[in-house]
Amino acid sequence: MLQHIIDSSHLFRPETALTATFCVVLLVDLFLRKRTSMPAYVAVLGLVVTGWFIAAQYGGAPATLFSNMLAVDPFSIFFKSLTLASTLVIVLFSLQSNELRDSKRMMGEYYALLVSLTLGMFLMAGATNLIMMYLSIELTSMSSYILSAFTKEADDSSEASLKYVIFGAVSSGLMLYGMSILYGLTGSLDIYGINRALIAGNVNNVTLLISVVLMTAGFGYKISAVPFHFWTPDVYEGAPLPVTAFLSVASKAAGFAMMMRFFKVTFIDAAVGGSYLGSWISVPGFEWNHLLAILAVLSMTIGNLIAVWQTNLKRLLAYSSIAHAGYLLLGVVVLSNEGYAAVLIYLAVYFFMNLGAFFAVMMVANKIGSEHIDDYKGLGYRSPLLGVCFTILLLSLTGIPPTAGFVGKLYLFSALLNAKWIWLAVVAALNSVISLYYYLRILRNMFLTQPDPAGAPIRFGAVQIVILLMFVIPTILLGVYFGPLVQYAQASITMFTNR
Amino acid sequence: MSLFDIAFYFFALITVASAALVVFSRNIIYSAFALLFTFFGVAGLYALLGADFVAVAQLLIYVGGILVLLLFGVMLTTKLVSVDMKTGTLQALPATLLFAAVAGALSGVYIITDWNVLAGAPDAATTAVTIGDMFLTTWLLPFEIASVVLLVALVGAAMIARRDARSKPTQQAAL
Numbered sequence: 001m002l003q004h005i006i007d008s009s010h011l012f013r014p015e016t017a018l019t020a021t022f023c024v025v026l027l028v029d030l031f032l033r034k035r036t037s038m039p040a041y042v043a044v045l046g047l048v049v050t051g052w053f054i055a056a057q058y059g060g061a062p063a064t065l066f067s068n069m070l071a072v073d074p075f076s077i078f079f080k081s082l083t084l085a086s087t088l089v090i091v092l093f094s095l096q097s098n099e100l101r102d103s104k105r106m107m108g109e110y111y112a113l114l115v116s117l118t119l120g121m122f123l124m125a126g127a128t129n130l131i132m133m134y135l136s137i138e139l140t141s142m143s144s145y146i147l148s149a150f151t152k153e154a155d156d157s158s159e160a161s162l163k164y165v166i167f168g169a170v171s172s173g174l175m176l177y178g179m180s181i182l183y184g185l186t187g188s189l190d191i192y193g194i195n196r197a198l199i200a201g202n203v204n205n206v207t208l209l210i211s212v213v214l215m216t217a218g219f220g221y222k223i224s225a226v227p228f229h230f231w232t233p234d235v236y237e238g239a240p241l242p243v244t245a246f247l248s249v250a251s252k253a254a255g256f257a258m259m260m261r262f263f264k265v266t267f268i269d270a271a272v273g274g275s276y277l278g279s280w281i282s283v284p285g286f287e288w289n290h291l292l293a294i295l296a297v298l299s300m301t302i303g304n305l306i307a308v309w310q311t312n313l314k315r316l317l318a319y320s321s322i323a324h325a326g327y328l329l330l331g332v333v334v335l336s337n338e339g340y341a342a343v344l345i346y347l348a349v350y351f352f353m354n355l356g357a358f359f360a361v362m363m364v365a366n367k368i369g370s371e372h373i374d375d376y377k378g379l380g381y382r383s384p385l386l387g388v389c390f391t392i393l394l395l396s397l398t399g400i401p402p403t404a405g406f407v408g409k410l411y412l413f414s415a416l417l418n419a420k421w422i423w424l425a426v427v428a429a430l431n432s433v434i435s436l437y438y439y440l441r442i443l444r445n446m447f448l449t450q451p452d453p454a455g456a457p458i459r460f461g462a463v464q465i466v467i468l469l470m471f472v473i474p475t476i477l478l479g480v481y482f483g484p485l486v487q488y489a490q491a492s493i494t495m496f497t498n499r
Numbered sequence: 500m501s502l503f504d505i506a507f508y509f510f511a512l513i514t515v516a517s518a519a520l521v522v523f524s525r526n527i528i529y530s531a532f533a534l535l536f537t538f539f540g541v542a543g544l545y546a547l548l549g550a551d552f553v554a555v556a557q558l559l560i561y562v563g564g565i566l567v568l569l570l571f572g573v574m575l576t577t578k579l580v581s582v583d584m585k586t587g588t589l590q591a592l593p594a595t596l597l598f599a600a601v602a603g604a605l606s607g608v609y610i611i612t613d614w615n616v617l618a619g620a621p622d623a624a625t626t627a628v629t630i631g632d633m634f635l636t637t638w639l640l641p642f643e644i645a646s647v648v649l650l651v652a653l654v655g656a657a658m659i660a661r662r663d664a665r666s667k668p669t670q671q672a673a674l
Contacts, residue, residue, distance in 0.1 A: 005639060008640075022650075026654065065640070066640040067636070067637045067638075067639075069640040069641065109654055109655075109658045112654065113651065113654065113655070116651045119647065129641075131638075131641050132641055135641055135644045135648060136644070138648050139644065139647060139648045142648060142651050142652055143651055145655070146651070146655035146658060149659055181608070184614050185612065185615055186615055187615035187617060202613070204611060204613060206607075206608065206611065207608045207611070207612040210604060210605070
């Protein structure tokens with residue numbers, strides 16, 4: 001046992017580095033109060049060290065750590081890399097944000113909590129035990145509650161955080177209930193053990209369904225899928241913009257990572273199927289993917305339809321992120337390696353386009369102090385560069401070629417069609433058309449309405465423009481040259497199996 | 500009805516009745532005191548199930564620690580004691596329907612399901628030794644991560660509760 005723990009701790013280095021960073025950032029803030037940017041630099045240093053440890057894990061054989069608590073495999077390494085990249089970007093965002101600069105006094109805690117949030121997401125990506133899944137969700141949620149209340153002087157920030165806490169408590173309670181039923185049915189907390197018990201049969205399918213519905217409440221809350229989405233618009237609107245951007249990308253990705261691993265390992269009879277295009281067979285008598293198909297249709301449709309009426313850009317992006325959760329769920333529904341690879345491709349693409357869109361909104365909010373769509377009138381003339389960049393990002397979110405968003409949608413749709421889910425593909429395509437309407441509304445305001453009489457040209461700092469281009473250039477590049485990304489995603493769907 | 504059953508229903512009754520009082524009482528002091536009995540009842544249920552360590556921890560931490568702090572907090576916050584809490588009911592019909600559906604489904608599930616019962620309860624004199632061993636071997640990672648979760652919660656609580664020196668005077672008055 002001791003040897004196992006020592007071996008495990010070698011593969012646990014990225015998480016250990018994050019935990020250490022969390023503590024060091026707090027201490028640095030305590031002893032070097034005067035230097036307010038110091039915690040950010042320490043956090044970046046810790047994240048880089050973490051990245052180095054993750055890079056060392058590439059190419060290793062899949063393994064589980066600490067008695068099947070956590071898996072280290074290409075799948076979890078993919079999500080860890082994605083989360084880490086988002087955290088680094090968000091630290092950059094935060095250094096540029098006027099909103100946060102006004103509450104300089106607490107920046108130490110801010111960066112420490114960003115790091116603990118990252119740790120929670122790392123654990124979510126690898127958790128293979130119900131207890132570990134619950135704890136990692138709690139770590140992630142707890143950090144996000146506090147971060148969204150960070151500018152607590154603003155009324156909507158406290159309100160957002162309170163709503164977040166209440167919805168979070170309810171859904172994690174439901175999830176725990178579902179887990180306890182699943183444990184009662186199978187006598188195992190380890191998802192590999194649950195899988196063995198389910199394949200052996202003798203499990204009441206009605207009870208299993210109820211337990212999975214309850215657990216889906218927890219997953220649905222993390223990825224903000226309808227009907228567990230009610231917190232999303234308020235939290236996105238109230239939280240500081242860098243935090244919103246982080247939640248919309250990394251939190252969603254981590255939720256998907258945990259959900260995909262849980263569903264694939266637990267409910268797939270892996271003895272059947274296998275090759276890249278081959279589909280999987282779920283455990284006898286339990287077609288859970290129909291449940292997720294309903295969730296996907298609801299998320300896409302409701303997210304897009306409500307987004308049409310939004311006038312605040314943060315709320316609009318919140319509903320658009322709900323709709324994107326719906327698209328992403330399509331890849332889980334199809335029960336194939338192809339579908340899972342499509343989800344990974346879409347998430348990687350979503351990383352660039354959504355973070356870029358949020359950064360553009362933040363740049364504008366820094367200058368004109370508003371996120372209202374009417375204040376974007378004539379923005380394309382006041383700052384042509386920002387206008388063009390924002391246009392590219394919005395077109396990519398819609399899924400129009402030659403942007404990266406198109407590639408993401410292409411792979412999702414082809415996975416759907418290959419699995420003969422025609423009606424679902426039609427619904428998704430119709431939804432893309434709806435989304436075109438509200439993304440184009442922003443473009444119309446930026447370019448087709450005359451600039452305000454008082455609208456002087458807006459100039460942005462060179463650093464901000466470079467950061468914005470860091471998102472825009474990959475968005476175009478991945479739209480025309482996506483071979484390496486696709487190969488990387490296809491190689492990353494390998495999960496640790498225990499048979 | 501065996502002695503075990505009688506003891507079980509006794510503790511279950513205490514737990515449920517006092518929990519109802521916590522929710523329905525209009526006076527927050529009554530709620531806090533009723534919570535004492537809820538925690539006590541739950542500790543009794545743990546003890547009945549052979550989880551002696553958890554039962555003792557429940558008594559020491561929840562009844563002895565958290566609840567006393569809670570009572571102090573309530574009593575020191577003068578405004579809370581006198582204030583009548585809002586206990587109105589909104590959306591009574593949908594709530595009743597949802598409640599009936601969920602309660603029906605869950606009770607149904609408990610009756611029809613053939614639960615996976617572990618053969619025989621552990622007959623060790625005390626579970627504390629086993630729990631200690633398990634925390635440092637099989638369940639090492641959850642044990643350590645739980646402490647990180649608690650640290651994050653502490654940092655967050657301190658951050659949210661701290662009165663900001665530079666915040667506006669009007670808000671200070673409101674607090």
